[in-house]
Amino acid sequence: MADLRANFVGIKSPNPFWLASAPPTDKEYNVVRAFKAGWGGVVWKTLGEDPPVVNVSSRYGAMHLGPDRMVGFNNIELISDRPLEINLQEIKRVKRDWKDRAVIVSLMVPCEEQSWKNILKRVEETEADGIELNFGCPHGMSERGMGSAVGQVPEYVEMVARWCKQHSRMPVIVKLTPNVTDIRKPAQAAKKGGADAVSLINTINSICSLDLDLMAPTPTVDGKGTHGGYCGPAVKPIALNMVAEIARDPATHGLPISAIGGIGTWRDAAEFMAMSAGNVQVCTAAMHYGFRIVEEMASGLANWMDQKGYATLEDFRGKAVPNVTDWQYLNINFKTIAAIDQEKCIQCGLCHIACEDTSHQAIAAKRVPDGKGGSKRRYEVIEAECVGCNLCYHACPVPDVITMVPQQTGKPYLNWTQDPRNPHRRKAAE
Amino acid sequence: MREYTAPDIRAGRLTAAELAANFDDVKPPLDPKRALVESSRCFYCYDAPCIDACPTSIDIPSFIRSIATGDAIGAAETILEANIMGGMCARVCPVEILCEDACVRNHSEDKPVQIGALQRYATDALIAAGGQPFARAASSGKKVAVVGGGPAGLSAAHRLSRLGHEVTVFEAREKLGGLNEYGIAAYKTVHDFAQTEVAFILALGGITVRTGQALGRDITLEALRRDYDAVFLAMGLGGVNALGLEGENMAGVEDAVAYIARLRQAKDKASLQVGRKVVVIGGGNTAIDIAIQSKRLGAEDVTLVYRRGPENMSATHHEQEFAQVNGVRIKHWARPVKLHGHKGAVREIEFEYTQLDGQGRLTGTGETFGILCDTVFKAIGQKLNLALVKDPLNGKASEVLDMAGGKIAINEDFATSLKGIFAGGDCVASGTDLTVQSVADGRDAAMAIDAYLRGEG
Ligand SMILES: Cc1cc2nc3c(=O)[nH]c(=O)nc-3n(C[C@H](O)[C@H](O)[C@H](O)COP(=O)(O)OP(=O)(O)OC[C@H]3O[C@@H](n4cnc5c(N)ncnc54)[C@H](O)[C@@H]3O)c2cc1C
Ligand SMILES: Cc1cc2nc3c(=O)[nH]c(=O)nc-3n(C[C@H](O)[C@H](O)[C@H](O)COP(=O)(O)O)c2cc1C
Ligand code: SF4
Ligand code: SF4
Ligand code: SF4
Numbered sequence: 001m002a003d004l005r006a007n008f009v010g011i012k013s014p015n016p017f018w019l020a021s022a023p024p025t026d027k028e029y030n031v032v033r034a035f036k037a038g039w040g041g042v043v044w045k046t047l048g049e050d051p052p053v054v055n056v057s058s059r060y061g062a063m064h065l066g067p068d069r070m071v072g073f074n075n076i077e078l079i080s081d082r083p084l085e086i087n088l089q090e091i092k093r094v095k096r097d098w099k100d101r102a103v104i105v106s107l108m109v110p111c112e113e114q115s116w117k118n119i120l121k122r123v124e125e126t127e128a129d130g131i132e133l134n135f136g137c138p139h140g141m142s143e144r145g146m147g148s149a150v151g152q153v154p155e156y157v158e159m160v161a162r163w164c165k166q167h168s169r170m171p172v173i174v175k176l177t178p179n180v181t182d183i184r185k186p187a188q189a190a191k192k193g194g195a196d197a198v199s200l201i202n203t204i205n206s207i208c209s210l211d212l213d214l215m216a217p218t219p220t221v222d223g224k225g226t227h228g229g230y231c232g233p234a235v236k237p238i239a240l241n242m243v244a245e246i247a248r249d250p251a252t253h254g255l256p257i258s259a260i261g262g263i264g265t266w267r268d269a270a271e272f273m274a275m276s277a278g279n280v281q282v283c284t285a286a287m288h289y290g291f292r293i294v295e296e297m298a299s300g301l302a303n304w305m306d307q308k309g310y311a312t313l314e315d316f317r318g319k320a321v322p323n324v325t326d327w328q329y330l331n332i333n334f335k336t337i338a339a340i341d342q343e344k345c346i347q348c349g350l351c352h353i354a355c356e357d358t359s360h361q362a363i364a365a366k367r368v369p370d371g372k373g374g375s376k377r378r379y380e381v382i383e384a385e386c387v388g389c390n391l392c393y394h395a396c397p398v399p400d401v402i403t404m405v406p407q408q409t410g411k412p413y414l415n416w417t418q419d420p421r422n423p424h425r426r427k428a429a430e
Numbered sequence: 431m432r433e434y435t436a437p438d439i440r441a442g443r444l445t446a447a448e449l450a451a452n453f454d455d456v457k458p459p460l461d462p463k464r465a466l467v468e469s470s471r472c473f474y475c476y477d478a479p480c481i482d483a484c485p486t487s488i489d490i491p492s493f494i495r496s497i498a499t500g501d502a503i504g505a506a507e508t509i510l511e512a513n514i515m516g517g518m519c520a521r522v523c524p525v526e527i528l529c530e531d532a533c534v535r536n537h538s539e540d541k542p543v544q545i546g547a548l549q550r551y552a553t554d555a556l557i558a559a560g561g562q563p564f565a566r567a568a569s570s571g572k573k574v575a576v577v578g579g580g581p582a583g584l585s586a587a588h589r590l591s592r593l594g595h596e597v598t599v600f601e602a603r604e605k606l607g608g609l610n611e612y613g614i615a616a617y618k619t620v621h622d623f624a625q626t627e628v629a630f631i632l633a634l635g636g637i638t639v640r641t642g643q644a645l646g647r648d649i650t651l652e653a654l655r656r657d658y659d660a661v662f663l664a665m666g667l668g669g670v671n672a673l674g675l676e677g678e679n680m681a682g683v684e685d686a687v688a689y690i691a692r693l694r695q696a697k698d699k700a701s702l703q704v705g706r707k708v709v710v711i712g713g714g715n716t717a718i719d720i721a722i723q724s725k726r727l728g729a730e731d732v733t734l735v736y737r738r739g740p741e742n743m744s745a746t747h748h749e750q751e752f753a754q755v756n757g758v759r760i761k762h763w764a765r766p767v768k769l770h771g772h773k774g775a776v777r778e779i780e781f782e783y784t785q786l787d788g789q790g791r792l793t794g795t796g797e798t799f800g801i802l803c804d805t806v807f808k809a810i811g812q813k814l815n816l817a818l819v820k821d822p823l824n825g826k827a828s829e830v831l832d833m834a835g836g837k838i839a840i841n842e843d844f845a846t847s848l849k850g851i852f853a854g855g856d857c858v859a860s861g862t863d864l865t866v867q868s869v870a871d872g873r874d875a876a877m878a879i880d881a882y883l884r885g886e887g
Binding site for chain 1: 498
């Protein structure tokens, strides 16, 4: 059986599944339930200075797709709305009772050294395993000069990270906001400031939907709404790309990453860890289904590792990073084309209409005798027209009916920088 | 000969509560949540096979996508554009041999999208919201007579009126709707839906209704031809086939269709007389429906006897199964040969086993068996009431309304052999005895009549 134990910047946990700083980690009651369910660690709901913030009523919005609920999720909540002292007492108790689990404390205080100094001292007394700096919250706190207002300015990120390293002996994780154009910049700044790791992503600026009767964004607070933070399955591709950017950047290569964003299954976790993450954090999936999902995540990851022969997390961590490259280095001579398994095809015609209307007119709609005196539909790939775009493969509602089949072209690797068709080609001789 | 006692036929075999449950909606409507889940199962196929399998060619992927995106009214408009009785069809279509049989989901998981249920969801929403989504075109100045106010007649009337013609519907009965009102099994169309739908169709305007007016009794075809620019015959099949047995007029030997009509019109189902032991003869919809409804009225034993095998029955496999679930015993390969009675009331029916001979013809084996019974229902098919059609034409012997197989012959434009007279629905040779086919006929005949009227100038 695969060993799921994780060691992230010296913080040990029985598995790589942590709960992200959010409502699931708001208080002792939730966190104890989470640990009982099997979570490896928690990042406590972000603490700030007293007096605590006040939340509004009606806080969450969501993207539903047909009957699928919460494909995306957004919130306009602020950081912890409970007194600091109560949170600290609870953290201390939980860590005392659950020594094998990771307990990280998320922090957000005004951008002044004294504020950070004060709170760090008090957090240290809880014997928590580390701190996470919340530079990500896109709403409510940024207007107060905290959260993403800090995270979007690399100089601030570096400065606050440095203060935290100076004034505490705890590992420092900097949580990054995705609401920037280049995620590598704040990651580089965190590293420069001496942070032990980065975690990402926090939530994305969003308006989930409008209430067309009220003519106002949802969630609607007394007739008005505001932008909130987007998360859940829909944000996973964005998070995965940002993790890849940091993993590939020579300036931050090797910087430990705690991955967050749309993670809900063992497969999501495996993907982020193959992209170099040392562990993963989960919020929306737990808010949707409860803490018990960690059971399927743990068994799924272990079974996959066993099948692949990976004994520990380190055996596959980062394995995909070398295979992420820039577009210009992709092999322009590679060719793949669609193949339809006529036995399994149910004749829905979606591959045809997608390709016909919006792609390369490479799937023919035919009628053939059905053997009962009538005719039946038959969809056939016109190989000469297929560019291997994968559209039909994705549109097909039945798994494994369409496969993309790599072709033997007999041509060598050639990338765009070398391609004679590229007007800006760098000539080998030059 | 054995000694028979008086038959046990009486009303009120079940309590009011039992009857209410037995005649409630057999397939309750989808609620919004279920409609969302079911509609999202549709792949929105391109060139969808389900459309081909619907006799009215409803754009099924389009209406289901409207439901999935929260536009049930738009869905209903799509349905009604193709099929003005989309509400009734959603309740009575044997979808297992029509649209749902063709759904591509059958190939991936043996469970089609519930097209009929979704169709009902949408049309119910539109009818509940009230109003009429269609408008009439500018008046053509033409008048069309429609004979028969069933699915074919009303579908034609609605389309003709939309196209700008003035329509008059002549209906022999007191109510419009045809077999929707007098024939369909009660639990398929509860809460007087047939009349709700009739009112919805008439709300378009331009349709004058003359009930209690039978062709051949109160009106003649000649008069209609004189007074109208075109005539559409949609009388359905009023007559019933006879068993051809001695004693067929004995008390207790009933015409299933007539009994169902009484059942459909009964204000209180407890008032209906039901036999304790019932035998049904036939293999179609009517046979299945009378068998199940007898059972649901409280008959103790109901046996349906059909002269061929299960695959030859015109009732679908699904309907046969439903009968069996309702406790109906189905016996195949036997035909009635003799009725036995007691003081003029039937008490036993004797059957002979049947088989196919070397040429594939049905023959008796000579071996017989008897079933004791209080009631025998004849459900061996309906036929055109020829007297109503032929007689009014006798005045002009030079012109003949051509027949084919006992029904009215038409060409591909629904035109009969008589100029200006069109026909469709069950009364024509191509009729399939499906509500949806009659609706399709009515719509397409209206288009043909429109072309005829405008072509004539
Ligand atoms: C018991 C039973 C159950 C059925 N169940 C189903 C089912 O579940 N699903 C399904 O798809 N189909 C079913 N059918 C078949 C379906 O009802 C018919 O195919 C359909 O109603 C035919 O429509 P129509 O308009 O041609 O005729 P009809 O519905 O028969 O309408 C004909 C109308 O013309 C009137 N009429 C007759 N003669 C004259 C005259 N001389 N002058 C004026 N008016 C006249 C009649 O009163 C009637 O209103 C069933 C049929 C029966 C008998
Ligand atoms: C209701 C809610 C409140 C959140 N509060 C915080 C917070 O206080 N501090 C923080 O760092 N992130 C907060 N987040 C962001 C999450 O920790 C996480 O980064 C984000 O939701 C992405 O992960 P997910 O897709 O698994 O939900 C919050 C998210 C939600 C949904
Ligand atoms: S999308 Fe898939 S199932 Fe549908 S016709 Fe194309 S290959 Fe067949
Ligand atoms: S009218 Fe009948 S056959 Fe046509 S789609 Fe509706 S339920 Fe199916
Ligand atoms: S065949 Fe089935 S899945 Fe395809 S459009 Fe029709 S109902 Fe939808």
